[in-house]
Amino acid sequence: xxxxxxxxxxxxxxxxxxxxxxxxxxxxxxxxxxxxxxxxxxxxxxxxxxxxxxxxxxxxxxxxxxxxxxxxxxxxxxxxxxxxxxxxxxxxxxxxxxxxxxxxxxxxxxxxxxxxxxxxxxxxxxxxxxxxxxxxxxxxxxxxxxxxxxxxxxxxxxxxxxxxxxxxxxxxxxxxxxxxxxxxxxxx
Amino acid sequence: xxxxxxxxxxxxxxxxxxxxxxxxxxxxxxxxxxxxxxxxxxxxxxxxxxxxxxxxxxxxxxxxxxxxxxxxxxxxxxxxxxxxxxxxxxxxxxxxxxxxxxxxxxxxxxxxxxxxxxxxxxxxxxxxxxxxxxxxxxxxxxxxxxxxxxxxxxxxxxxxxxxxxxxxxxxxxxxxxxxxxxxxxxxxxxxxxxxxxxxxxxxxxxxxxxxxxxxxxxxxxxxxxxxxxxxxxxxxxxxxxxxxxxxxxxxxxxxxxxxxxxxxxxxxxxxxxxxxxxxxxxxxxxxxxxxxxxxxxxxxx
Numbered sequence: 081x082x083x084x085x086x087x088x089x090x091x092x093x094x095x096x097x098x099x100x101x102x103x104x105x106x107x108x109x110x111x112x113x114x115x116x117x118x119x120x121x122x123x124x125x126x127x128x129x130x131x132x133x134x135x136x137x138x139x140x141x142x143x144x145x146x147x148x149x150x151x152x153x154x155x156x157x158x159x160x161x162x163x164x165x166x167x168x169x170x171x172x173x174x175x176x177x178x179x180x181x182x183x184x185x186x187x188x189x190x191x192x193x194x195x196x197x198x199x200x201x202x203x204x205x206x207x208x209x210x211x212x213x214x215x216x217x218x219x220x221x222x223x224x225x226x227x228x229x230x231x232x233x234x235x236x237x238x239x240x241x242x243x244x245x246x247x248x249x250x251x252x253x254x255x256x257x258x259x260x261x262x263x264x265x266x267x268x
Numbered sequence: 269x270x271x272x273x274x275x276x277x278x279x280x281x282x283x284x285x286x287x288x289x290x291x292x293x294x295x296x297x298x299x300x301x302x303x304x305x306x307x308x309x310x311x312x313x314x315x316x317x318x319x320x321x322x323x324x325x326x327x328x329x330x331x332x333x334x335x336x337x338x339x340x341x342x343x344x345x346x347x348x349x350x351x352x353x354x355x356x357x358x359x360x361x362x363x364x365x366x367x368x369x370x371x372x373x374x375x376x377x378x379x380x381x382x383x384x385x386x387x388x389x390x391x392x393x394x395x396x397x398x399x400x401x402x403x404x405x406x407x408x409x410x411x412x413x414x415x416x417x418x419x420x421x422x423x424x425x426x427x428x429x430x431x432x433x434x435x436x437x438x439x440x441x442x443x444x445x446x447x448x449x450x451x452x453x454x455x456x457x458x459x460x461x462x463x464x465x466x467x468x469x470x471x472x473x474x475x476x477x478x479x480x481x482x483x484x485x486x487x488x489x490x491x492x493x494x495x496x497x498x499x500x501x502x503x504x505x506x507x508x509x510x511x512x513x514x515x516x517x518x519x520x521x522x523x524x525x526x527x528x529x530x531x532x533x534x535x536x537x538x539x540x541x542x543x544x545x546x547x548x549x550x551x552x553x554x555x556x557x558x559x560x561x562x563x564x565x566x567x568x569x
Contacts, residue, residue: 156395157395158395159387159391159392159393159394159395160392163389163390163391163392166389167389167390168389169301171387171388171389172347172359172386172388172389173301173302175386175387176303176304176347176386177302177304179306179361179384179386180303180304180305180306180309181304181309182384183306183307183363183365183384184304184305184306184307184308184309185309186308186309187309219309219310219311220309221308221309221310222309227308227309227310227311228310230302230310230311230312230313231310231311231312231313232300232312232313232315233300233313233314233315238313259299259301260301260302261298261299261300261301262300262301262302262313262315263300264300264313264315
């Protein structure tokens, strides 16, 4: 199990730096399928460079969640970052989510804690379950009031933490998050 | 995988944004995705079944599917209330942005509004709203296709069958039963074409029955791909060359001593317009028709 806080910095950024071998100009944690340059001597050694598809997919999901959570907090989309980590319906999902936040006039603050399960390679795609803990997240409406907890189709609050299964597909040699599926009946 | 993208129903919730568009088969049943209320900022999870029934299978047309393309790939034509705009190469959200930025050069506030867009995967531009001119209708052509279908006033077929229904009519076990479409008409069997339009968008739809499932009431369902052949006395005890059946048991153990026969027409509607095309499929079923079946030895006693 891998756990990280989603705000820039900390474990996630360290992992991203280790994966890309450099800081980059816009903090883009991205995993390349092709070998990248060697990590600089100052890069933390705690996060080994992913080698297998499962490891690369997990690193990309971590990167995606960092990007997504940044977008939620900033209520804006940086397509340069999003393109490197998402595709398909998830590319659209995050835009819709951010668009709704922006249109509502509300805010998302704080940090999600993501704990990734073991990747499951299904050949054409890889599945990874993220145990998402939103305890540290505050979501407010236009008036600054806290909004109710997320609800399921039955109108009842969904569990926290909540397991969310992500599908990653390989496009042009890079693993990208393509869809999500909330496992509302399961627990972390 | 691509077929699933197109077939996936896009749940259009009023006031909500939604994007359950699976690209790869997830394990287990159903797909649950987050939606955010653009008014309250509340998060809800919406689930849809993995299997689904794109054809609807009922008396009313289902949503069907429509086809939009971008960069050579099929994509859903509507998304979370937004409609795909070939002109802007994005899903335009109908609600104008607020506050409105200044109109583009040469335009005034009266000429249109700025709208947010949901960009397709691969988009590398900036997150800027698009200008939609006044009168430029943001309507899903699939919705117009549904209106065109509604204007067709489609009806179930009139059942043609021998032995005929009626209190003094009895067919015999083992003898041929002929089924056909009686009084075939465009609105009961097709083809029938109709159009619907709104603003500059016009859609033309052509509907026809692709097959009829005859439920004979004895547990047998016979699928006939044509309208069947009307029976004439000169055919005697011949089997129907196109659509027939033989009962193996009397109907005296059935309610009202009769088998309840229904015919379900499977309609296929091809439509195009508004830069899109698609197919909508649905079924229309007749009221049950009682057919009594006896045995010769019983009838002669």
